[in-house]
Amino acid sequence: MKGTYGSEWPSEEKIKRREMVAPEARYILICQYADSDIAKCFMKQDSGVECAHVTCRGGRLLGFVHYRFVVEEDVPVLYVYELQLESSVHGKGLGKFLMQLIELIACKSQMGAVMLTVQKSNTDAMAFYNNLGYVISSTSPSQVDPLIGIHRSYEILCKTFESEAKCKLEEGN
Template sequence: PREGVVATEGGDSTTEDRTAEAREQFTVRIRCVAGKSLAPVASKSCLDLFETNMAEMYQRSSWGLDLRKKADEFRHERARFLLLEKVDAGNMEKSVELMGESSEGKNELLAFGHFRFEPDDDDHPKLEVLYLYELQVSPLYHRRGLGQKLMSIMEDVAKKRGMKKVVLTVFKANVAAMTFYKDGMVYGVDETSPSKFGEDADYEILSKAIDGV
C-alpha cells in the first residue's frame, strides 16, 4: 500500500477564497503545483507541517518515520500538490501580483494535499484512481473547514479526470482523521484494505466512489 494519509503539469493553477472567523478575517490562496515544480521553500514548508502533525504517529507505526523518504515522495514525477496559503488580509491587489513563482514562500502555508493518479492496487490493478498521500492542516487552523475544502477540490479533480474513486490510507490510531474521512467526507473501507483480508494491520485503506463518470 501507499504510505500516507492522509494538478496540472507546468504552471500553477490559482484560485482565491476568503475565510472569516469571529475575530479574524484573512484571504487564502489555493495553488495546484506538480511535485517536480514545487520550489524548495514550499517543499520544506510541506515537510515541516507533515513532521509537526505526523512524526509521533509514524514513529509508533509499523512504517516508522523517514523524513528523507517523505521528501523524495514529494518530488515524485507523479506527485501533485494543492497548497492552501494565507495572504495578508485586505491586500488583494498585492496577492494577485504575487501569484507567480516569486510568491512561493512569501505566504504562510495553512494546509496542503499531496495526491497522484495511480492504479488502485499495486499487485492487482483494476482501474486508475486519485490516490491521496497526504492531507495536512496546520494545528493553528484546525476546525475551519480547510481540510474539507481541499478534499472537495481533489474530488472535483478526480471527477474531471474521469477517475472512478478517490483512495487514501489512514492509521487506525488516528481517530480524528478516521472520523473526518468516514463521517465528514463519507469514505468507506476499500476492498483492497488489509482488514478485508483478515490482516491485522495498523492502517485502513479508505475510498469514495466519484459520481458522474
C-alpha cells in the same frame, strides 16, 4: 507527521520524502498572506496541462494536499498521499474544502475513485473521512486478510464515483 506514524516514523520518513519529490506528485497548497504579494507564472507541460506556479513571498503555509493519479485494481484513481493542516485551522472547514476539491478534480479527470491511507491511531482523521463518505476499501489489509490486517497500522479508504470502481474497490469483486 512524526506524531501520526509513531514508532514507524524512522522507516516511513525516507519513503515520505521520496514520495513528496516524485515527478508524478501533485500539490494544492493553502497559504495565508498579509498582503496580496503573489507572483504567478503559467507554463505548458509536455502533457499539455496548464499549471500555475506561485511564488509565496511572506506567506504562511497553512496546509497542503499531496496527490497522484494512479491505477488500483485496474481502476484509475486519484490517490491522496497526504492531507496536512496546521492545528490552528482544524475544524474550520478547510480540510473538507480540500477534499471536495480533490473529488472534483478526480471526477473532471474521469477517475473512478479517490483513495487514501489513514493511520488507525489517527481517530480524528478516520472520523473526518467517514463523515465525508469514505469507506474501508476491499484492498485494505484488514479486508484482504483480517489476520494480517490486525497487525497493520493503517487502513485504505475510498470513495467511488462509478459502478466498476465500487465493485472492485469497495466490494472486492
